[in-house]
Each structure stands twice: as C-alpha cells, then as structure tokens.
Amino acid sequence: MDTWTGNGTEKWLPGKSTMLQVLVSIQALILNTNPFYNEPGHEEMSNSPEGLKQSNKYSEHVFIMSLKTMMYTLRRPSKNFEDLVAGHFRVYAHDILASCNAYVGGAQIGSLVKGKPQESKMVTKISPSPTFKADVAKMVNGLISNFTRYGAKDCEKYRSLQ
Incomplete structure (x- = not known):
C-alpha cells in the first residue's frame, strides 16, 4: 500500500477504486518485457548496462519462482x-x-x-546466467512427473535437459 505516488484516480481509494483498476495495473506493471523497471526507484536505470543486468537477474528470479509455484500448485x-x-497444466505443459x-x-x-522465441525489444541482449540455466534444468524432471500425473502427454521428450 502507498508504494505509488500517483494522483487522483491513479491511487487506490478504498470504496471507490475498482477491480478494473487492479487488472489494468497488473497488465501494465507486470505483464511486459521488463517489469523490473516498474519497481519503485528502478525506472531511471532503464537501458543502462547495470539496469539491463539487474532487469535480467530480476526476470530470471521471477521465472524460477514461477516454476516453484507451479510445482507447489501441482x-x-x-x-x-x-x-x-x-486442466491448465495439461494444456500448457508443453509450452512450459x-x-x-x-x-x-x-x-x-x-x-x-x-x-518459442519472439523478437525482443531490449536494447542489449543478455544471455541467461549459468546459475539460472542450471536451476531451470534441475526443475524439469519434477515438472514432467507432475504434468504427466495430471494427464499431460508426451512430456518425456523434455527429460534430456539434464
């Protein structure tokens, strides 16, 4: 609460603000290429070498936490x-x-x-860190086992990541 210094309708107003505001905020702040820069105090680092490094580290952390959350949820x-x-994981297992x-x-x-890779809007491309790649590879077998348990088919072909 109160991490944003917006004006008027930009701020959350109990009893007046709507779920639409929440959903639009989530879409704008989180569901974008570089959510790191939307964290308070980080926007001035945009496209600087240190900012790109920190943004990549942040995104790697978020992906690992997302995989852990998937495992817990499964x-x-x-x-x-x-x-x-x-049903969700049967449908999206192969994409994940x-x-x-x-x-x-x-x-x-x-x-x-x-x-599948898409065109990135990042000015400088940064390869994933070796630690990130190793952490993702360690989680694949557990994901495959759980996806298969919930009915996802043909997941075994991804076991070769180890």
Whole structure:
C-alpha cells in the first residue's frame, strides 16, 4: 500500500477504486518485457548496462519462482480447484517445458511466447546466467512427473535437459 505516488484516480481509494483498476495495473506493471523497471526507484536505470543486468537477474528470479509455484500448485492444488489445475497444466505443459528447454539452451529471458522465441525489444541482449540455466534444468524432471500425473502427454521428450 502507498508504494505509488500517483494522483487522483491513479491511487487506490478504498470504496471507490475498482477491480478494473487492479487488472489494468497488473497488465501494465507486470505483464511486459521488463517489469523490473516498474519497481519503485528502478525506472531511471532503464537501458543502462547495470539496469539491463539487474532487469535480467530480476526476470530470471521471477521465472524460477514461477516454476516453484507451479510445482507447489501441482503437488497441493487448492481444494475445489483440482480439476482447474489439472486442466491448465495439461494444456500448457508443453509450452512450459519448451520454454525451460529454450532457456537452458541460452534463449534470452522473457523472449519466449508459448515456448518459442519472439523478437525482443531490449536494447542489449543478455544471455541467461549459468546459475539460472542450471536451476531451470534441475526443475524439469519434477515438472514432467507432475504434468504427466495430471494427464499431460508426451512430456518425456523434455527429460534430456539434464
């Protein structure tokens, strides 16, 4: 709360603000190529060498945390959401595993859509760190096992990441 110094309708106003504001904020602040620069105090680092390095590190961390959250959700889906979780990961297992494969292979973090590289708007391309690639590779077997348990087919072809 109160991390943004916006004016008027830009700020959250209890009893007046709407879910639309929340969803638009999430879309604008998080669902973009470089969310690091939307963190308070980081916008001035945009496109500087140190900013690019920190942005890449931030994005790598977010991807690893997303994989860990997937694993947790697969192992312990919320009560009454088991079918939703199973269906979601059956549909997206190959995109997730293809992304892991591409990152382990050196694809630029944040450059993938549905497991395939897209044109990046970053000024300087930064390769994934060796630690990030190793961390992603370590998680693949667990993802495959859990995706398969929930009915995703043909995931075994991604085991060669080790």
